[in-house]
Every structure is written in C-alpha cells, then in structure tokens.
Amino acid sequence: MLDPGSDISEDEGDPAENDEVVDLAPRKESGLHLALIDVLPNVEIRWCARHIRANRKKDRRVKKGEENYRQLPWHHLRAYFKEHSKCDVVENNIRVRLSTAWILGARFKSIITMLEEIRVKVMERMNHMREFxxxxxxxxxxxxxDILRKNAEIADNCEVKFNGDLGFEIHDPPYKHVVDLRKKVCSCRSWQLKGIPCGHALTAIHYKDWVVDTFVDHWYKKETYLKAYNRFIQPMTNMKMWPKSDRPAIEPPRITAYAVKT
Structure with missing residues (x-):
C-alpha cells in the first residue's frame, strides 16, 4: 500500500476491466510506484485512505467530483478490492509504525550502520515470532x-434459512445475505476479503455444527505462519573485523550549487 502524492493523475482505463493490475500514478514521479508497476505488473496496488484524505484537505484547489479524484474509490475502498490477497486493510499504519518507531534511531545513521542495526532487529524479531x-x-x-470472537457476537443476532444443500440465507436486520459454505463466500464480501468467516458465515457454520477453524483461510494457520519464518539470518562480526576490500572507496555525490532565486 502506497502513500499517494498530493497531485494525482487520471488512471488509464477502467480498473474494473483490468484483470492484471490496478495502479494510480502521482504526477510527481516518486519512482516507487513506477518500479512496482514495472517489476510486479500483476500486483494490486492500493492507496492509503488516510493519506488521500490528508492530501485532499491540504490541496484546496481540488473540486469535489474532479476527474482525478473520482478514480480514487477504485484504489482505497473495500468494495473494489480484489479477493486473492485475503487482506482488507485500507490504511498504511504498518509502514508508518515501521519508519517512525521501529527503525527511527537507525534511519539517521550512515548507510552501513543503519543496515546493520536493521539486520539485527529483523534477526531478533524473526526468532521472537517463531517463539510466539x-x-x-x-x-x-x-x-x-479475536476476529472470530467479534464475528460470533454478530452471529448471535442473525437468523438462518437453509436450502438443504450448502446455501444459506442469513437475516441480519435490516439486510439479508447469502452464504455458500462450499465456495466459502458471503454476499457481504467480508469473508472473501479477509479470509476469516464473517458473522453471517459463522451463523451457517454453527447451524451445521461444523468446526469453524476449517473455514479459516490457510494464511492464518500455524503451518503457513511458520513458513514465513523458516529461514534464519546469520550473526555477523562487527565492521572492524570485516575483510578489507581492495576496490576503490565509494565517493559521496558531488555537491551541486543551484542558482538562488531572488
């Protein structure tokens, strides 16, 4: 998920008809989103809803309904998100926390020192996550x-109508939703987006007296979790003990003097 620039260009084509990638490019060429589109053309790119709102408040020249911003719902509303990633996050809080807290001290150090501090942090965190x-x-x-427990509270207020197969009509006033346990889908789309049965799905699962855990997507299972941490970062000596390189030292970039505006 990316932070959009305050000046956003019109998206080319209708994202709903694009089966490969959803992209929204800032006119200010930051480079990151362009690299993602080039290297990972099939990856869904989302904009952070909070940053979009902040940029709209900052740029008061933008008029409501302007073409550039009419494209934004395709990129930050869950109604338009693809379902394969099993993630319904609309805000970029993870990146903000990483850059402002977790590696804050290392960010202002020289490149090698910064990378070494981050390496040690990641090495320790991976071990902590395995122990967790x-x-x-x-x-x-x-x-x-935790999400299942919250959804179970919603299920307590739902009524179920069963079709005799694996289709259910769930009455969640004032709406009715359709659940198919074979396809693992609900018309509210929460189950498909998150990969965790919603309250409507739990109503159907409880009606059949089946085990809820079997309907949770594998991304939330212990086996898949451990696959993310089955590699190990090896410890290293400090820089004073590293082998000396016979290659030329990397020189800092030249300082370019710019004309001062008067």
Missing amino acids: SEKWITDVAPMAM
Whole structure:
C-alpha cells in the first residue's frame, strides 16, 4: 500500500476491466510506484485512505467530483478490492509504525550502520515470532481468533434459512445475505476479503455444527505462519573485523550549487 502524492493523475482505463493490475500514478514521479508497476505488473496496488484524505484537505484547489479524484474509490475502498490477497486493510499504519518507531534511531545513521542495526532487529524479531507461535492455543492465529470472537457476537443476532444443500440465507436486520459454505463466500464480501468467516458465515457454520477453524483461510494457520519464518539470518562480526576490500572507496555525490532565486 502506497502513500499517494498530493497531485494525482487520471488512471488509464477502467480498473474494473483490468484483470492484471490496478495502479494510480502521482504526477510527481516518486519512482516507487513506477518500479512496482514495472517489476510486479500483476500486483494490486492500493492507496492509503488516510493519506488521500490528508492530501485532499491540504490541496484546496481540488473540486469535489474532479476527474482525478473520482478514480480514487477504485484504489482505497473495500468494495473494489480484489479477493486473492485475503487482506482488507485500507490504511498504511504498518509502514508508518515501521519508519517512525521501529527503525527511527537507525534511519539517521550512515548507510552501513543503519543496515546493520536493521539486520539485527529483523534477526531478533524473526526468532521472537517463531517463539510466539509456540504459545498459540489453537492452529489458528490469535489475531484471527479475536476476529472470530467479534464475528460470533454478530452471529448471535442473525437468523438462518437453509436450502438443504450448502446455501444459506442469513437475516441480519435490516439486510439479508447469502452464504455458500462450499465456495466459502458471503454476499457481504467480508469473508472473501479477509479470509476469516464473517458473522453471517459463522451463523451457517454453527447451524451445521461444523468446526469453524476449517473455514479459516490457510494464511492464518500455524503451518503457513511458520513458513514465513523458516529461514534464519546469520550473526555477523562487527565492521572492524570485516575483510578489507581492495576496490576503490565509494565517493559521496558531488555537491551541486543551484542558482538562488531572488
């Protein structure tokens, strides 16, 4: 998920008809989004809703309904998100926390020192995450279990009508939703976007008296979790003990003097 520039260009084509990639390019060539589109053309790119709102408040020249901003809902509203990633996040809080807190001290140091501090942090964190998985009570991640408990409260207020197969009509006043347990879909799309059964799906699962954990997507299972941390970053000596290189030292870029505006 990217932070959009305050000046956003019109997207080319209708994102709904684009099966490969959804992109929204700032006119200010930051380079990051362009590299993603070039290197990972099939990846869905989302804009952070919070930054979009902040940029709109900052740029008061933008009129409501202007063409550039009419394209934005395709990129920050869940209604238009693709379902394969099993992620419904609309804000970029993870990146903000990483850059402003987790590596804040290292960011202002020289490049090698910065990378070394980040390497040690990542090495320790990966070990911590492996140890954390040993404390799981079930095969499903604790975060997913918390969501299931909240969705179970919604399920308590729903009524179910069963078609005799695997289709259910769930009455969640004032709406009705359709759940198909075979396809693992609900008409509210929360199950498809997140990969965790929504309250409507839980109503159907409880009606059949089936095990809820089997309907949670594999991304939240312990086996998949451990695959993300099955590699190890090896410890290293400090820079004073590194082998000396016979290659020329990297010189800093030349200082370019710019004309001062008067």
